[in-house]
Amino acid sequence: MIAVDSIHKSFGKVHAVRGVSFTAPDGKITGLLGPNGAGKSTTLRVLYTVLKPDRGSAEIDGSDVVTDSLAARQKIGALPHGAGLYPHLSARENVAYYAKLCGVDNGEVDDRVASIIRLLEIEEFADRRTKGFSQGQRTKVSLARALVHDPQNVILDEPTNGLDVMATRSLRHLILKLKDAGRCVLFSSHVMQEVAALCDDICIIANGQVAIDDSIDGIRERTGQDDLEEAFVAAIQLVGDE
């Protein structure tokens, strides 16, 4: 479970995140939705501990991301936006590197890597060096290495960016599998339809603030819009008007 409590983060004069709070429970998919530059990535980067919030706090399964960041990192698998691979290593080696770093026992590394490779259907190119991989292949390998240590909480920053229809579909299947396994999945997107198709809860962020945090039906109800896209626009305007 991921709990975020009114975090703030500024970069110089830009106040990117202004008091974002939400909860992403286990066994559910939580979508972080918002226009470009709304503060989604900054929020997620605080959660996977590469940024420290100026104010507020966040916990991963009870571990604070600032005061106990190592424990918090142990419980998450993160796919940062535009994550890069090591071009001179094969897909399998890329994944194995993360498995070892995450503390998977030496004897189990090969099995664990093999099973995640099977799960993500990347056997075909698993032993090729990742130099020259397509965006879809790269995303799958990045995801495999984020999940190789079997984390309870999965944070995905714009995972479907640059993916074709088939790759998006298989990613969606995987996210649903994680949910069925009782995992907490938090992912960000700026595409309404994608979030609507997957998420149980949606947290719409605009201008660094939470505009609305509810289930899909709840959002429809509160904005008075039946069409999701209209609801999205209406929700963003709630913040913009302030």
Added chain:
Amino acid sequence: MRTLLTVFFKEIIDNIRDRRTLASALIMGPIFGPVLFAFVINLSIDRALDDAESSMDLPVIGQEHAPNLIRFLQSRNIDIIDGPADVDGAAEAVRTGAHDVVLVIPENFGEQLADTIPARVELFSDEANSQGEKEARRARSALYAYNQQLAGMRLSARGVNPMLLRPINIDEIDVSTPSGRSAMLLGMMSYFFIFALLMGGMYLAIDTTAGERERGSLEPLLSLPITRGQLILGKIMATCVFMAASLMLSLLSFYVVLKFMPLEQLGMTPNFDPGVVAAAFLLLLPFVLLGAALMTLVASFTKSYKEAQTWLSVVLVAPTLPVLVVSILTLRPQLEFMFVPSLSQHLILVDMIKNEPLNGLFIAVSAGSTLAIAGALTWLCVRLYRREGLLG
């Protein structure tokens, strides 16, 4: 510890597969030095042989007016060739560089000599032409020697001891040992060792820091449950291994080159046997740590591969500057110098090659201060990686 080793082995494998890193570590550094060195040594051997043994051509106008002088010059290994047609031609030939030097013997040379009037000869040369200057100097000294000889003969003919003309006898004694003479030129070697060492790890230092950031693999790495101190230590260690390998190769290739160089012809016998190779490696090992930590630290501050490359080329030159200054000023080793990394290793290395007794205190201070600075730089790297601002 496991994180450290995992990162270490991954960086080694990753970079062994990178042709650019490998080329700079195994070829550029280790080969560039010895090749340049062999070239310079060959050049100076050629020069040295030139000066001593080879004959020079001297164009002379009016050879027939001074047959004895001509014979004297020939005895000093100077080949007399026909000069330009007249005096104006001689000046022109020297000015245009057709001849470096031209000797003109006037018609009345023999007459003046017989009348004991200072007999006039003209030597055309171009002082602005350094190569020609050398030839002119040789011709001039031959003429002086002839002058001296004639003067001596005249005095003896009049019953005066020609030794009166030599109140002082200057005897120059060169006390430099053959190994010592080598040190001048071989002092260059430590410059190449340090260069090769730094070059060997440069691309790895960039790839593991700025490269990692540029390709977007740093952020997922930092989100893993690892202590960042171990992460950066593993990277520095991998850089150390590449630097040490490059250093070793550089030492070995110099060893081979020196074996095949005719250094005795320059009066040099450098003390560079396998024992010295091993000792030099150990001596420079603390500097490997310093180089790896320094390059990693500098590259960590940069945002891209290109930026890191720019800054690291500065780092590449910096440690060679004290070596250069000391070589130019020919300073002797002193305790204060031993606190300066690269300089201390250079001075001790020169002593090793000169086969002079080594000062244990100097070696201890050199290793100690270099390791202390390396430790401080490593600590700064760890601090830097613990800061979030790293990702900017």
